[in-house]
Amino acid sequence: MRYAKTEAGQNAFKQRSSDLSARQRAVFILFDGQRTLADVLKATTGLGIVEADIEDLLTKGFLQPPTPAPQPGPAAVAQAVPDQKTDAQVFTQASRLATQLSAQMGLRGFRLNLAVEAALNNDDLVALLPKLTDALGAEAVRPLKELLGNN
Numbered sequence: 001m002r003y004a005k006t007e008a009g010q011n012a013f014k015q016r017s018s019d020l021s022a023r024q025r026a027v028f029i030l031f032d033g034q035r036t037l038a039d040v041l042k043a044t045t046g047l048g049i050v051e052a053d054i055e056d057l058l059t060k061g062f063l064q065p066p067t068p069a070p071q072p073g074p075a076a077v078a079q080a081v082p083d084q085k086t087d088a089q090v091f092t093q094a095s096r097l098a099t100q101l102s103a104q105m106g107l108r109g110f111r112l113n114l115a116v117e118a119a120l121n122n123d124d125l126v127a128l129l130p131k132l133t134d135a136l137g138a139e140a141v142r143p144l145k146e147l148l149g150n151n
Contacts, residue, residue, distance in 0.1 A: 001065065003054070004033035009062030013117060019060055024053055029113045031063055032100050043106055091122050094147050098125055101136055101144060109135060126150050 005013075005028065012019050013028055020028060027049045030040045041049060057063045095116065102113040112131055119125050126148050133141045 001037050002033055002035065003031045003037065003058070003063040003065060005031055006061055006064050009057065009060075010117070012060075012062060020057075020062070021053075023047055023049055024057060026107070026110070027053060028057065028062065029110065029117065030103055030106075032096075032103055034100060035103075046107075087122060090147060091125070094122060094125050094144060095119060097144050097147060098128065098132065101132055101140060104140075105135060122148055 009028065011017075013025065026047055027040060027044050030043060035043075037051075037054060040054075041051070054063070098116045098119070099113065102109045102116045105112065112128070112135060115128055115131070116125070119128065125144075129141065129145060129148070129150060132144065
């Protein structure tokens with residue numbers, strides 16, 4: 001099963017809520033809607049994370065199964081105008097991509113992942129590009145740079 005962070009979970013994480021233990025905070029970062037529960041548990045075995053920790057995050061509403069993207073109808077496709085995204089849309093896509101990139105580093109990228117999670121706008125993500133590039137390489141970060149218009 002794949003899980004994704006909820007808005008409530010992200011808020012609790014950013015506000016350092018006591019509802020998230022230190023272990024849960026560490027594992028919460030790894031849920032990106034792409035990794036399976038087994039992948040996350042395997043990556044965090046050294047931290048002592050167990051399924052009960054994940055169940056607690058689900059019960060609190062901090063994680064949820066990812067919702068499939070709605071398929072647009074023919075009228076929506078005809079009206080769609082590519083390359084004209086609002087800043088909010090770019091930020092949403094860029095923050096997801098940056099989270100996925102920093103999560104690839106596992107626990108050694110923990111601080112970088114925290115910085116990505118704390119980003120509030122596109123400028124914050126642009127400021128993190130050099131650190132992401134140093135950690136992952138220019139080719140891995142290229143899609144993020146293009147999305148942010150920072151070629």
